[in-house]
Amino acid sequence: GAGVSQTPSNKVTEKGKYVELRCDPISGHTALYWYRQSLGQGPEFLIYFQGTGAADDSGLPNDRFFAVRPEGSVSTLKIQRTERGDSAVYLCASSLVLASPINEQFFGPGTRLTVL
Amino acid sequence: AQSVTQLDSHVSVSEGTPVLLRCNYSSSYSPSLFWYVQHPNKGLQLLLKYTSAATLVKGINGFEAEFKKSETSFHLTKPSAHMSDAAEYFCVVSDREYGNKLVFGAGTILRVKS
Numbered sequence: 001g002a003g004v005s006q007t008p009s010n011k012v013t014e015k016g017k018y019v020e021l022r023c024d025p026i027s028g029h030t031a032l033y034w035y036r037q038s039l040g041q042g043p044e045f046l047i048y049f050q051g052t053g054a055a056d057d058s059g060l061p062n063d064r065f066f067a068v069r070p071e072g073s074v075s076t077l078k079i080q081r082t083e084r085g086d087s088a089v090y091l092c093a094s095s096l097v098l099a100s101p102i103n104e105q106f107f108g109p110g111t112r113l114t115v116l
Numbered sequence: 117a118q119s120v121t122q123l124d125s126h127v128s129v130s131e132g133t134p135v136l137l138r139c140n141y142s143s144s145y146s147p148s149l150f151w152y153v154q155h156p157n158k159g160l161q162l163l164l165k166y167t168s169a170a171t172l173v174k175g176i177n178g179f180e181a182e183f184k185k186s187e188t189s190f191h192l193t194k195p196s197a198h199m200s201d202a203a204e205y206f207c208v209v210s211d212r213e214y215g216n217k218l219v220f221g222a223g224t225i226l227r228v229k230s
Contacts, residue, residue, distance in 0.1 A: 004159075040222075042222050044220070093160075110159065
């Protein structure tokens with residue numbers, strides 16, 4: 001079956017602009033995660049959805065970042081007033097949620113965001 | 117809080133020789149631990165996971181890792197490196213107490229020489 005897909009694969013924008021990044025999880029996966037991977041670093045957690053609600057948004061760096069998942073499937077990460085420091089690869093992952101054991105997160109290919 | 121330290125940012129081995137990528141973690145009593153691999157311009161792929169069953173975990177492509185609680189380590193090994201193993205490897209910790217979010221190490225770039 002289809003894996004996690006993310007669009008666009010690349011996004012170049014100017015400082016101060018607004019961007020939206022989209023994630024399509026694996027069908028039936030109720031949990032959805034966003035991570036950010038800066039150059040030379042490991043991915044860092046941003047936000048976690050269980051169904052439609054954000055169960056944990058503790059990784060969002062500031063209030064310019066926002067994410068939604070209105071129907072419990074597709075998610076959009078929104079960044080307002082982009083800054084050069086927002087340049088990174090934004091990764092989306094999805095998983096089933098079962099009681100035990102912990103479930104594998106399946107990652108999409110990422111969106112490379114470049115803020116000029 | 118959880119954290120992961122990958123002790124080597126770069127490892128270089130010759131094809132056919134053993135691979136050792138080192139990882140130490142800090143977490144609660146019962147963490148889950150993973151190794152992910154990332155090939156250039158490709159997505160993250162799970163190599164193996166430890167979830168409190170057997171301490172020696174076997175993964176794909178001949179990789180394995182051993183969970184050592186006393187040393188808080190989860191080192192990744194492979195008996196014989198192949199050219200296709202060249203990639204970046206991430207050690208990852210997760211804890212149900214923190215909502216199953218993954219905490220990644222900084223990564224180890226593995227180079228395989230012919």
